[in-house]
Amino acid sequence: MSVLFDLPQVIFYLDLFGTVVFAITGVLAAAERRLDLFGVIVVGTVTAIGGGTIRDLILGRTPVFWVHDTLYIWLTIGASVLTFVYARWSRLPHRILLIADALGLAVFTVIGAQVAMNLGHPPIISVVTGVMTGVFGGIVRDVLTAEKPLIFQKEIYATAAMLGAVVFVNLSWFLPGSWTTFNNVTAMLVVLAMRLSAIRWHLHLPVFLTIEQYRDHNGPQ
Amino acid sequence: MSVLFDLPQVIFYLDLFGTVVFAITGVLAAAERRLDLFGVIVVGTVTAIGGGTIRDLILGRTPVFWVHDTLYIWLTIGASVLTFVYARWSRLPHRILLIADALGLAVFTVIGAQVAMNLGHPPIISVVTGVMTGVFGGIVRDVLTAEKPLIFQKEIYATAAMLGAVVFVNLSWFLPGSWTTFNNVTAMLVVLAMRLSAIRWHLHLPVFLTIEQYRDHNGPQ
Amino acid sequence: MSVLFDLPQVIFYLDLFGTVVFAITGVLAAAERRLDLFGVIVVGTVTAIGGGTIRDLILGRTPVFWVHDTLYIWLTIGASVLTFVYARWSRLPHRILLIADALGLAVFTVIGAQVAMNLGHPPIISVVTGVMTGVFGGIVRDVLTAEKPLIFQKEIYATAAMLGAVVFVNLSWFLPGSWTTFNNVTAMLVVLAMRLSAIRWHLHLPVFLTIEQYRDHNGPQ
Numbered sequence: 001m002s003v004l005f006d007l008p009q010v011i012f013y014l015d016l017f018g019t020v021v022f023a024i025t026g027v028l029a030a031a032e033r034r035l036d037l038f039g040v041i042v043v044g045t046v047t048a049i050g051g052g053t054i055r056d057l058i059l060g061r062t063p064v065f066w067v068h069d070t071l072y073i074w075l076t077i078g079a080s081v082l083t084f085v086y087a088r089w090s091r092l093p094h095r096i097l098l099i100a101d102a103l104g105l106a107v108f109t110v111i112g113a114q115v116a117m118n119l120g121h122p123p124i125i126s127v128v129t130g131v132m133t134g135v136f137g138g139i140v141r142d143v144l145t146a147e148k149p150l151i152f153q154k155e156i157y158a159t160a161a162m163l164g165a166v167v168f169v170n171l172s173w174f175l176p177g178s179w180t181t182f183n184n185v186t187a188m189l190v191v192l193a194m195r196l197s198a199i200r201w202h203l204h205l206p207v208f209l210t211i212e213q214y215r216d217h218n219g220p221q
Numbered sequence: 222m223s224v225l226f227d228l229p230q231v232i233f234y235l236d237l238f239g240t241v242v243f244a245i246t247g248v249l250a251a252a253e254r255r256l257d258l259f260g261v262i263v264v265g266t267v268t269a270i271g272g273g274t275i276r277d278l279i280l281g282r283t284p285v286f287w288v289h290d291t292l293y294i295w296l297t298i299g300a301s302v303l304t305f306v307y308a309r310w311s312r313l314p315h316r317i318l319l320i321a322d323a324l325g326l327a328v329f330t331v332i333g334a335q336v337a338m339n340l341g342h343p344p345i346i347s348v349v350t351g352v353m354t355g356v357f358g359g360i361v362r363d364v365l366t367a368e369k370p371l372i373f374q375k376e377i378y379a380t381a382a383m384l385g386a387v388v389f390v391n392l393s394w395f396l397p398g399s400w401t402t403f404n405n406v407t408a409m410l411v412v413l414a415m416r417l418s419a420i421r422w423h424l425h426l427p428v429f430l431t432i433e434q435y436r437d438h439n440g441p442q
Numbered sequence: 443m444s445v446l447f448d449l450p451q452v453i454f455y456l457d458l459f460g461t462v463v464f465a466i467t468g469v470l471a472a473a474e475r476r477l478d479l480f481g482v483i484v485v486g487t488v489t490a491i492g493g494g495t496i497r498d499l500i501l502g503r504t505p506v507f508w509v510h511d512t513l514y515i516w517l518t519i520g521a522s523v524l525t526f527v528y529a530r531w532s533r534l535p536h537r538i539l540l541i542a543d544a545l546g547l548a549v550f551t552v553i554g555a556q557v558a559m560n561l562g563h564p565p566i567i568s569v570v571t572g573v574m575t576g577v578f579g580g581i582v583r584d585v586l587t588a589e590k591p592l593i594f595q596k597e598i599y600a601t602a603a604m605l606g607a608v609v610f611v612n613l614s615w616f617l618p619g620s621w622t623t624f625n626n627v628t629a630m631l632v633v634l635a636m637r638l639s640a641i642r643w644h645l646h647l648p649v650f651l652t653i654e655q656y657r658d659h660n661g662p663q
Contacts, residue, residue, distance in 0.1 A: 031655070036647035038600045053500070058274070060283025061634055062502025063563070070566050087652045109421070124291050143364055158259045205257035208248070210308045281504025342505070345512050357481070364585055378478045426478035431529045434473070 007181045008112035015111060018104030019050045022048040022137060023079035025026055025101045028092065029138075035201040037084060043141055044080030045073065050137035055112050055129045059119060098199060102160075106191035109134040110184055113168050123169045130165030131158060134191075159205060164191030228402045238323030240293055243269040243358060244300035246322045249313065251357075251366045258305060264362055265301030266294065271358035276333050276350045280340060319420060324380075327412035330355040330382040333403055334389050344390045351386030352379060355394060355412075377419035381428060385412035449623045460546030461514055463522035464490040464579060470534065471580075472587045479526060481540045484524030485583055487515065492579035497554050501561060540641060544602075548633035549578035550605040559657050565611045566587055573600060576633075598640035599655030601647060606633035623650060635648045 026047025027040050034045060049066050056064040066072040086092070112133025116126040135158045141147075168187035175183060197203060247268025248261050256264060270287050276283040287293040307313065333354025337347040356379045362368075389408035396404060418424060457593025468489025469482050477485060491508050508514040527536065543560040558568040577600045583589075610629035617625060639645060 008263075027237060027650070028652075031652050033648045033649065037650070038604070038647060040650050042600075047531060057278055057499055058283070058285055058286075059288065062283070062500070062504070063561075064500055064502075067501065067563060067567050070564050073566055073570060084650055087650070088656050091653055119284075121288060122291050125288050125292055128294065137364070144581070146367070146588070162259070208252065208256045208258070208261050208305055208308070210249075210252050211310060211312055212310050213252070278499055279504070279506055280509065281506075283504070340505075342509060343512050345515055346509050349515065351489055362585070367588070379484075383480065426480060429469070429473065429477045429479070429482050429526055429529070431470075431473050432531060435530050 004151065007184060011107070011184065013101075014107040016071070016075060017047045017100075018107045019075050020079045021097070021100040021104040022108075023076040024083050024092070025097055025104075026141050027080050027099070028087070029141065031087070033145050033147075034099070035145075036155070037081070039060075039065065040084045041077055041080045042081065043145060045076040046144060047137045047141040048072070048138040049077045051108060051133040051135060052112070052137075054136045054140075055115065055133045058132070059116060059121070059129065061115070094201075100193040101186075101197070102192055105134045105157070105161055105195060106164060106188040109164050109191055110168055110187050113165045114184075117169070117172060123173065123191045126169045127162065127165040131219075132162045134158070134161035137150065154206060156194065156203050160194035160198065161190045163194055164188065228405060232328070232354070232405065235324075235328040237292070237296060238321075239328045240269045240296050241291065241300045242318070243327040243329075244297040245304050246318055246325075247359070247362050248301050248304045249318070250362065250368070252308070252376065254366050254368075256366075258302070261305045262298055262301045264366060265304065266297040267365060268271045268358045268362040269293070269297045269300075271361040272329060272354040272356060273333065275361075276336065276354045279353070280337060280342070280350065282340075283337070316430060320417065321421070323413050323416040324409075326355045326382055326416060327385060328408040330412055331389055331408050334386045334408075335405075336395060338390070342413075344394065347390045350381065350385040351389065352382045354380035355379070357379050360413070377424050381412045381415035381419065384415055385409065388423040392424070448504070453553065453626065454547070456545075456549040458513070459542075459625055460549045461490045462521045462642050463539070463542040464546060464550075464637040465518040466525050467539055467546075468580070468583050469522050469525045470529070471583065471589070472540070475530070475587050475589075477587075479523070482526045483522045486525065487518040488586060489579045489583040490514070490518045490521075492581075492582040493550060493575040493577060494554070496582075497557065497575045497579045500574070501558060501563070501571065503557070503561075515612060519640065541638065544634050544637040544641070545630075547576045547599070547603055547637060548606060548630040551606050552629050553608045553609055555629075556626075559611070559614060565615065568611045568612060569604065569607040572610065573603045576600070576603035591618055598636060598645050600646060601635035602633045602640065605636055 023044035027044045030040075030043045033039075034150040049072055053064050053066070056062060062144075083092070109130045113126040113130030115133075116129040118200055121129075164187045167190045171186060172180070243272075248265045250268075251264045253259075266396030269299045270293055274285050275288070277283060304313070334347040336354075337350040342350075368390035385408045388411045389404055392400070392404040392407060465486035469486045471489075472482075472485045476483075495506050495508070498504060518617030519633060522538055525534070551572045555568040558571040559577075563571075606629045609632045610625055613621070613625040
């Protein structure tokens, strides 16, 4: 399959695409907070590169990725400033951004899982770093802007990343190395399909309830 | 004394015990927030391994401890999921958990202080990493779940860790190496005794007041 | 110019000065939260050394700076405790602290930019680490104490750091090495002048508004 296209190259461009999309959605998610221009740049940048930064710190890959390749920082600054300017004049296409964000999540998750795998870490660590890369940027953004953090949101988001990472790790484990492209594409499609389904049909996981809360919720028995 | 039992082995099991307890108490502390299953796993895991993770990052011990030994991650995921399931059917024994949490604090503090000492860092750094290992997991949990953070809570908690770490560092400094077991046990007992006393008699530290707040508090003079 | 004074020595003392000032202003900023003595020490310490710690983690300079030189920790603990005691008896000079804080911001920013430059990183990374060193301690403090974070505050703060870092990086790039003292002093003066002007004339950056918010703000057109 690797003759069809150059996988690392495609992944690299998808990564840049995800970085820009996460910066835009990060800025828009904080729209209620009346940030100034600097705050917008910080929030956009943190959302876009925060997950990969924490992954790199945990794994000891320092200096972290965006110190090596400054393109990421330039892209997040540029995307944040453009969103700042554009949002005042026109409405951004909410639906398209939601789909683009799902694609970003898919790409970041697979890249995060791949990084730990390349360093020879066990499968569970790949799953953890995959999910981290996909969702921790958004969590840090929510903490900074004092929003109800991502981990509370109803619709399935992180779970889509987790499932994609599990699929990726298993495929990489059982299939020969020449199937890399297949593994990457399949895992990304799993994340994408699950996230888009969650948006479409408002899918969510069961919620934690103590027995008292559960009784209040369901009436006395 | 070292013939009585194998200290590293006992510490290791106490560490696993503390990890499970912190995951459970972490999940329960966030019960008000209506987390979904993924949120529960994140909160339980962060509470249990967050302190040790920050300690390892600060000291440059990367990849951090749970990347090397994946047992910790499996334990926190397992404990979080079981708490999720169990809490809906039955009430967890609050009193026993509070005591177990105090024991977890004692173990984590001594382990954290020992880590910096083994690396040859000065005593004050051992105290800082001891307290960090004991309490930062809970602080990160509170920040994630937008709770009033641990550092505000009335009863003595972190101070018990600090005192235990100071005792541990001093004993290790003045006593010969063969007294290691004594040092470990004494320091843990100091944390445990102080924390349990604080719970029993509602002990707390003085609170920060500016002169204006102090006057309001005590009336005009 | 380097005969006039010993630059590294002066920077070192300014760094210690900034550390003490940031610890004091950090504690005072959290005055509303009724922290206990331990909370005061954590908040003062985090404000003073948090920015430099995150910078060191990102750049892979671990163990971080205050593990190498414990003077920083002792100073922040001392300054926090003294503020705790003093604030109950007397009002701290708000105006002088505001100016001292501006000087601290200037010093931290230039030191942060210099660190990345000495490691051979690109100019944009120097600017990022300069701003980080100057402002992230305050952001972490605000997150811990659940205050509206620094990045929302109206008056120019982080932007002063950014401008100073940009000036510093450019001067270092274009001027020969013997002008180091000039570069350092100029960049610090830029931060100081901009921050003091912002305080004096309440300067602030434009605020992020979506088109709907902008219309509400300006009435229908």
